[in-house]
Every structure is written in C-alpha cells, then in structure tokens.
Amino acid sequence: MDKDQAIRKTQKLMAVAMDGRGNGNEAERALIQAEALIRKFGIEQAEIASTVAAKDFDWADAFHAYGSPKNPAKSCPKWFQVVSTGVANFTDTIVRLHYDAAHGYGVGFYGDRADTLFAQWLAGYLKGSVWSALILTRKDHPEWGRIESEDFRKAMAGRLSFRMMELRRERDVEFATAASTQGVGTALILVTDKLTQRNVEFGTPKYRSSRIEVRDQMAARKGSLAGDQVGFSKPLSAGDGNLGIREQ
Incomplete structure (x- = not known):
C-alpha cells in the first residue's frame, strides 16, 4: 500500500x-x-x-425485493416506499422502485458500496419490524381488518422515516459544529463530496412528498408509537442476502 x-x-x-x-x-x-x-x-x-x-468511491447498487423468493411481490406498497425513502436519506443512497423478473417488485439502492449494503439490510430489517409489530398489536385487537392494519403500517412507516430524517440532520449538525469549533471538516467534506459524485453517477434523486392519509386514528396512533421502539444500529455484518450487489 x-x-x-x-x-x-x-x-x-x-x-x-x-x-x-x-x-x-x-x-x-x-x-x-x-x-x-x-x-x-x-x-x-x-x-x-x-x-x-x-x-475513489466504490459505486454499486443493491436490490431489496419486497416479497420472498417463493412469493415474488406483484407491487410495492406505499408504506414500504415511505420506509425505503427514509432509508435512502439516512444512508446517503438513492432509492428507486425496481422490478426483477425472478424476485418481483422491490427497491434498488444506489451509491457507495458500503452505503448500499447498509441500506439493503436496513430496508429489510425495518420491513420485518413493521410486520412483527403489527402481528403483536393485532393480538390485542383481533377485530382489526385490512383498513386498520394498513393504517398501522402507514403510520409506523411515516414515523420511522421521520426519525431517520432527524438522525440524519443531527449527524450533519455535528459535522458542521466540529468543522467550525475544531477546524476539522473531514467528515463533512467527505459526505458532501460523496453525495455530489453520487448524483453525477446515478442522477439527482427526485422524491414525491405525499401526505399519509389514515382512516382509523387509533390504529395509526399505535403504529406511530411502534415506530418509536425500533433502533437503527448497523449490524457487524450488513446485508440480508435478499439479492446480490451489481457493480457499476
């Protein structure tokens, strides 16, 4: 070296x-x-x-299928799109809806290899967290049907996305503070440079902001509270093996 x-x-x-x-x-x-x-x-x-x-960034993309290998998804629900957009902002990646002939619909993350691996893992982890929280909550609400369950998922997804946005802002503030008080802007420069080059490589991300509408306020409230219980720590070995990485 x-x-x-x-x-x-x-x-x-x-x-x-x-x-x-x-x-x-x-x-x-x-x-x-x-x-x-x-x-x-x-x-x-x-x-x-x-x-x-x-x-010298290692550009790559990682696909996370919404469905399982034995049951490919025929669509990607809105609540998972909300989660995936939050994940992309949190991990410095770009996310786009993607379809794979063998695995069905899902999302693709684009950016530096380490970031896309983290995003791929985090999307699957949060998807599983939403479903697990819903199953647990429905034990106390056997009367819930499709509407209540969907409102729970949408509200939890919105809360998770908001929390990731706040964590990203806190990180940027910490970097800016370190640069101004200590004269050390290394991390901030690296992130800014990475995002600029990422957009040159994959295009500037364009996300539509849409209001999450719910019909059952109680289910939505429980979903939002469930979103506060989820952590975002990166595992020692990221990636869930859902589908591989395609190098650029």
Whole structure:
C-alpha cells in the first residue's frame, strides 16, 4: 500500500468512524485503523480532506425485493416506499422502485458500496419490524381488518422515516459544529463530496412528498408509537442476502 492508497483508505475509515449511523464497535475499530494509517504513512489533515483523493468511491447498487423468493411481490406498497425513502436519506443512497423478473417488485439502492449494503439490510430489517409489530398489536385487537392494519403500517412507516430524517440532520449538525469549533471538516467534506459524485453517477434523486392519509386514528396512533421502539444500529455484518450487489 502506497501513501495515496493509504489516504483513500483513511478517508473511508474516518467516514465510518464519524458517520454516527452504525454499530459503536465498528466505528471504534475504524477509528483505530485510521489512526494507525495516519501514523504509519505520516498523513496530514489536509491530505485526508483533499477532494482529489476522496474521489475513489466504490459505486454499486443493491436490490431489496419486497416479497420472498417463493412469493415474488406483484407491487410495492406505499408504506414500504415511505420506509425505503427514509432509508435512502439516512444512508446517503438513492432509492428507486425496481422490478426483477425472478424476485418481483422491490427497491434498488444506489451509491457507495458500503452505503448500499447498509441500506439493503436496513430496508429489510425495518420491513420485518413493521410486520412483527403489527402481528403483536393485532393480538390485542383481533377485530382489526385490512383498513386498520394498513393504517398501522402507514403510520409506523411515516414515523420511522421521520426519525431517520432527524438522525440524519443531527449527524450533519455535528459535522458542521466540529468543522467550525475544531477546524476539522473531514467528515463533512467527505459526505458532501460523496453525495455530489453520487448524483453525477446515478442522477439527482427526485422524491414525491405525499401526505399519509389514515382512516382509523387509533390504529395509526399505535403504529406511530411502534415506530418509536425500533433502533437503527448497523449490524457487524450488513446485508440480508435478499439479492446480490451489481457493480457499476
């Protein structure tokens, strides 16, 4: 590994360590590895923040099928689209509805490989969380039918998406604060540069904002409360094996 390679590796490790989205142990390991490279190769702060060295992103896309391999989905419900858009914003990826002949309808995430893997895993995790919460809640409400169940899912999806948006904003504020108070803008520069290059590679994301309408307020309230109980920690090994990655 030469110094230029070490700089690019350090940039990616620093992004993981300072991202704030992932597993705490993973972030700590990334920071330790980054510091070791900095000492070994004599890397300066300015070199880490260099936008020239930061251009080596590993672009990829990851598809998450809404249905199971044995039962491919014939459509992608609105509530899962809401969740997936929140996931995309949270993971610095772009999401688009996608159809695969073998796996049916689902969503595709586009961006840096590590981000798309995280997004693919998180979409499946949150989809499962919504269904699990609904099953648990319906034990107390056997009278619920299709309308109540759908209102629960839509409200929970909306709450999850809102929480991910807030976490993303908190991360950006922390990066901006670090840059102004400590003179260290590495993470902010990396994220901004990554998003700019991502949009050049895949196109600027265009999402329609739509109001979530519900008919049963009690079911919606319970769905929203259930959305507050879900965590967003990244596992040590992301990806749920739903479908592979297609390299760009």
